[in-house]
Amino acid sequence: MKSGVVSVNGVGISTTKRRWRGFVIAVLGLVFLSMLVPLVFLIGFHHAFHSSPSSSGSGFPSQQQTSLDDRAVGAYESHHYSNYNTMDPERVGKQDLGTSFHIGINGSITKGHPENHVDKNVQKASPERYNVNINSPMALNQGDESEVLCELRFGSYCLWRREYKVxxxxxxxxxxxxxxxxxxxxxxxxxxxxxxxxxSKELKQNIQDFERMLTEATTDAELPPHVENKLLKMEAAIAKAKSIPVNCNNVDKKFRQLVDLTEDEANFHTKQSAFLYKLAVHTMPKSLHCLSMRLTVAHFQNPSVGLDDSVTEKFVDPDMYHYVMFSNNVLASSVAINSTVLHAKESKKLVFHVLTDRQNFFAMKLWFIRNTFKKASIQVLNFEDYNTIPGLSLSEEFRVTYQVAKLPKMHYKTNYISLFSHSHYFLPEIFKTLDKIVVLDDDVIVQQDLSALWRLNMGKMVNGAAEFCAVRLGQLDNYLGNINFNRTSCAWMSGLNVINLTSWRKLNLSEKFQTMVQEFRREGRLLEAAASRASLLTFQDLVYALDETWVRSGLGHEYGLDVQSFKNSAVLHYSGNMKPWLELGIPKYKSLWLKFINREDQFLSDCNVIP
Incomplete structure (x- = not known):
């Protein structure tokens, strides 16, 4: 045939060849696609695996951080010691009585979570009410991230943990x-x-043996004999398993599950440790509670003798040196008074007014009758007799985390601001015959004679106090509310305060304070939270800055202070969580406080107060 087409049983050979050619092309295409699709999947997975923002430095994506339990990160930093005897985890987390300030580089502050300014990818902690935060997030160095996050979340617990790391x-x-x-x-x-x-059977047997051993033993001493042999067998089995080609995806998946479980456990123990630490620093120690109760019982068994008229007259004599202290801690107030008297040149001119609550009134009264402090006079007052608000509130302490301006980025410093509570604003009403007083917190000790404070010429100023200029009021404008104030004013500290009661009454500052408290409370804030904000504003432009040699603060928080550097300070203030009467107190500073305890008192021995 001229056409060149051969016909076999009526079917053309060329037609058959074309059909086979199409079938081969289709098969090759399927083979190519079957190789291409897994390759694309693996490349995409590898890219996502290494570029995921949650991936850790070890190559595995870290688990999503569990939000912090409210019980572990309660914001209340105030030391109302006697009120924590019935504390439980839910109360610690839900207390709406305190504040953490977080001040950034540019000073921009907003309400929110303590972690907002650290990393947008970091899981936020449980909300702390009345928190103040910066707007713009800051990049963290990988090496510093864990420490910065820990201190922002758990405060001085992180410092304590580093100090006592074993x-x-x-x-x-x-x-x-x-x-x-x-x-x-x-x-x-x-x-x-x-x-x-x-x-497989060998690995299974070794896993079961290890699980049995670790169930029965938690320390090396509890491990059975020949444990080294079992360890060698396990390591040999693992080495064999590693040498066998296996599906890496399965191993990777299992590793991730185990890593997540381990991180969950570590996170749980961290939160639990922080909560127990917070509970320890906020709870009245058993020994001090025993001391207060025994003194109260002893007072009613043997009613104390009344004071003579000459001593009573000193309490209202404006020519005496009057010191006022709010406290419900018998031992702390005793140490503060004893240290003041021992360094005074004229102890007979010293008069101390200790304001306490009804629960500790009789214990305080008996203690200061049993113990003499040279020629100083001491008056114990029940604050609730002068105040319609039940209970006594002590100075409020708030943790402040800020960046040090002169140091490189990521160098943060944590400090505590101590402010007057609402109880302090009854002072002009309680001491109507006095013109000038010195207010001491009960967590201070005095190292020098303080008589020079009575000769200070403060002019029109009302409150002589140590200023904390690392934080200025302008950085707290979102926190303080829509009220006009001097943005350049430094935050001031309680602890040692010289108060001009005459100017206080003339300017009617107590009424000004109460007005601001009511305004803040209308915004839904509790009394203590409103009082802290009002305290920062009441004395604006009325604070006389005491010389830095008068007060050295931070002994209840900062580990790195050089003891020699503050020996010349007149007053040492244990501001912070780690008070010197607590077991968690910083050891190298506690010795300065302990030397002012009267170790001969029988009640201290009976309650094991003396360490």
């Missing part, structure tokens, strides 16, 4: 847990390989 113990138990972790990750993949059934 060397790793029970290293064998930790090594067993590590090998068990790896064996569990490889076992599912090895078990799916029929050719390695023997290795």
């Amino acid at each position: 060397a790793i113990i029970d290293s064998m138990v930790k090594k067993l847990k590590d090998r068990l972790f790896v064996a569990r990750a490889y076992f599912p993949s090895i078990a799916k390989l029929p050719a390695h059934e023997k290795l």
